[in-house]
Amino acid sequence: MSDLTTAVTTAEPPPSTQAGPGSERSASLWADAGRELIRNPVFVVSSLYILVMASFAVVPKLWTQQDPQACNLNNSMLPMFTPGHWAGASQRGCDYWSHAVYGASPSLRIALLATLGIILIGMPLGILAGFYGGWVDAVISRLIDIVFALPFLLGALVILAMLRKYSIWTITLVLVVLGWTTLARIMRASVISAKSLDYVQAAKSLGASNSRLMFRHILPNAIAPVFVVATIALGGFVATEATLTFLGVGLQLPSVSWGLMISTHDDFIELAPHLTLVPVTLLVGTVLSFILIGDALRDALDPKLR
Amino acid sequence: MGRYVVRRLLQFIPTVLGTLFLLHYLTSVAIQFGGNPVRSLFGDRTPPPEQLRQMTEQFGLGDPCLTRKGDWCIELFGQRLQNIFLHFDFGQSLSPRRDVTAVLADALPYTIKLTLIAFVVEAIIGLSAGTLAGLRNGKFSDYVVRIATVLMISVPIFVSAVLAQKFIGVKFGNWLRTDLGAPDWLGRGLFGAAYKPEYPFISLILPGIVLGTLTIASTARLTRSSLLENLRADYVRTAKAKGLKSTRVVGVHTLRNSLIPVVTTLGLSIGAYMSGAVVTEGVFRVPGVGFTIFRAIGQGEPMVLLGITTVLVLIYLVLNLLVDLLYAVLDPRIRYE
Numbered sequence: 001m002s003d004l005t006t007a008v009t010t011a012e013p014p015p016s017t018q019a020g021p022g023s024e025r026s027a028s029l030w031a032d033a034g035r036e037l038i039r040n041p042v043f044v045v046s047s048l049y050i051l052v053m054a055s056f057a058v059v060p061k062l063w064t065q066q067d068p069q070a071c072n073l074n075n076s077m078l079p080m081f082t083p084g085h086w087a088g089a090s091q092r093g094c095d096y097w098s099h100a101v102y103g104a105s106p107s108l109r110i111a112l113l114a115t116l117g118i119i120l121i122g123m124p125l126g127i128l129a130g131f132y133g134g135w136v137d138a139v140i141s142r143l144i145d146i147v148f149a150l151p152f153l154l155g156a157l158v159i160l161a162m163l164r165k166y167s168i169w170t171i172t173l174v175l176v177v178l179g180w181t182t183l184a185r186i187m188r189a190s191v192i193s194a195k196s197l198d199y200v201q202a203a204k205s206l207g208a209s210n211s212r213l214m215f216r217h218i219l220p221n222a223i224a225p226v227f228v229v230a231t232i233a234l235g236g237f238v239a240t241e242a243t244l245t246f247l248g249v250g251l252q253l254p255s256v257s258w259g260l261m262i263s264t265h266d267d268f269i270e271l272a273p274h275l276t277l278v279p280v281t282l283l284v285g286t287v288l289s290f291i292l293i294g295d296a297l298r299d300a301l302d303p304k305l306r
Numbered sequence: 307m308g309r310y311v312v313r314r315l316l317q318f319i320p321t322v323l324g325t326l327f328l329l330h331y332l333t334s335v336a337i338q339f340g341g342n343p344v345r346s347l348f349g350d351r352t353p354p355p356e357q358l359r360q361m362t363e364q365f366g367l368g369d370p371c372l373t374r375k376g377d378w379c380i381e382l383f384g385q386r387l388q389n390i391f392l393h394f395d396f397g398q399s400l401s402p403r404r405d406v407t408a409v410l411a412d413a414l415p416y417t418i419k420l421t422l423i424a425f426v427v428e429a430i431i432g433l434s435a436g437t438l439a440g441l442r443n444g445k446f447s448d449y450v451v452r453i454a455t456v457l458m459i460s461v462p463i464f465v466s467a468v469l470a471q472k473f474i475g476v477k478f479g480n481w482l483r484t485d486l487g488a489p490d491w492l493g494r495g496l497f498g499a500a501y502k503p504e505y506p507f508i509s510l511i512l513p514g515i516v517l518g519t520l521t522i523a524s525t526a527r528l529t530r531s532s533l534l535e536n537l538r539a540d541y542v543r544t545a546k547a548k549g550l551k552s553t554r555v556v557g558v559h560t561l562r563n564s565l566i567p568v569v570t571t572l573g574l575s576i577g578a579y580m581s582g583a584v585v586t587e588g589v590f591r592v593p594g595v596g597f598t599i600f601r602a603i604g605q606g607e608p609m610v611l612l613g614i615t616t617v618l619v620l621i622y623l624v625l626n627l628l629v630d631l632l633y634a635v636l637d638p639r640i641r642y643e
Contacts, residue, residue, distance in 0.1 A: 149623055284465065
């Protein structure tokens with residue numbers, strides 16, 4: 001399995017290298033898509049938003065000097081625009097802006113790791129099922145059906161509640177175990193439709209080996225939908241992580257995360273609405289941006305729309 | 307059709323067994339790595355070993371395989387299957403000490419009512435918004451629907467539930483009652499912050515709408531794209547060429563065919579509703595299945611969760627099977643695949 005996945009990741013570059021800087025009229029799918037995306041204001045704005053959120057997660061010091069764990073109960077639920085705490089302070093008297101900044105990290109890390117996880121599991125299984133068909137496909141498709149039959153959030157709830165160890169890693173693991181099926185299905189369908197194309201048949205008749213067919217010919221042309229699904233999945237995982245936290249089976253206090261910020265302050269919404277609305281805005285903005293990027297990618301990668 | 311039904315039923319049995327095994331295996335692994343969940347009932351106290359052993363036994367978690375990391379617990383799985391299919395026994399809840407089946411029998415009516423409201427909301431708003439957007443492709447209303455659906459997809463259900471409860475249920479409801487002197491059923495029932503037993507139906511409407519927003523967007527988008535696809539079809543052009551009124555072309559010819567794929571999302575909706583009900587019922591205190599799950603998590607009683615989830619998964623699978631069969635009835639291409 002491991003050498004397969006490395007092969008998958010190394011197989012990704014070719015389409016983009018074809019569109020090198022030297023070629024004047026490069027007409028590769030990815031170059032065209034890239035050119036179209038740059039001109040798409042929705043894509044640009046969403047990407048910038050995600051970049052800002054990513055910098056929240058990676059270099060929080062850039063955005064705030066305060067320590068999110070340095071709390072003073074005298075400051076409990078300060079209103080917005082208080083000097084020194086422009087986003088107010090939490091119920092426990094911690095600076096709320098620093099919470100908002102540091103809270104990006106767990107959400108985005110879980111989303112990124114879980115998305116990488118579903119790609120690592122879903123993509124090879126989807127390729128194998130689509131390429132070989134027959135009993136391989138039958139076995140993998142049954143497996144997909146079985147995992148898919150567990151309602152995603154409900155399954156995650158039960159397993160995490162049984163495990164009672166709530167960390168970034170356990171949450172990610174559960175999300176991956178239950179969440180890879182959609183990606184595998186998309187990959188399988190995409191490989192099946194690419195497999196029957198003429199150039200693949202031509203390569204086959206020239207005696208190309210199965211692995212060459214899979215990774216050099218089929219994969220580069222079948223991978224576009226996977227990128228779209230993976231981008232949207234990033235947003236979905238951010239939302240799921242926050243939901244699990246809200247239900248009490250995600251990260252626990254004193255961790256700092258958007259989900260926790262909402263679940264600890266939603267009862268005070270009348271007194272201090274900003275304590276709920278600040279994390280809600282950041283959270284919804286992130287999910288929305290990922291979905292919009294995914295939509296823009298889908299449009300850009302579909303040559304039929306041009 | 308008969309052959310399709312038989313084939314589908316034959317596929318159904320291994321899927322049910324497989325899914326139950328997956329649920330069993332994942333929770334067993336979780337117990338193996340997380341330790342005995344019964345212990346969490348005692349909080350910080352160390353329970354007397356005899357009492358702990360007895361309670362663990364009672365919850366069906368006494369099997370020694372649950373202490374061996376990575377064990378498949380096949381025997382325990384067989385036992386559980388026997389309990390489920392022969393004795394209809396899904397375990398016990400602790401407080402109050404009852405069978406899970408009895409707990410569910412009490413809770414299920416609320417959840418069914420809630421889900422039906424959500425479903426009606428989804429169907430009415432989702433279908434009409436999707437049809438509108440499909441017919442006015444590229445026009446203003448199309449953009450409105452597309453933007454609204456993207457926004458709806460990106461708001462997690464717990465956020466919409468909390469915001470609806472606090473702003474519509476509490477603030478708007480209070481304003482109605484105190485400032486306008488609205489009748490009790492309107493101010494506390496329809497726009498209430500929580501489920502009220504004295505208004506068993508009206509106070510379920512707001513949570514039902516919140517639950518419905520979970521799937522409105524996907525229904526609207528699917529209706530739109532499938533309508534767009536069908537409007538280009540030859541038979542629509544023929545109908546137009548024959549001089550039929552456009553309401554008939556759209557309403558009778560196109561829409562009927564466009565709604566077939568929408569039926570499949572019903573199956574997916576059911577799964578989304580089951581998860582979404584945990585959040586909505588938890589927030590609005592509707593005493594349904596979702597609230598039972600919500601409370602079980604809060605009280606550290608995960609053993610009930612397994613029983614309830616098993617029942618829900620079985621319901622989900624059966625409903626999905628029915629939706630698949632319905633799909634085959636509606637679309638002949640499926641059954642002759």
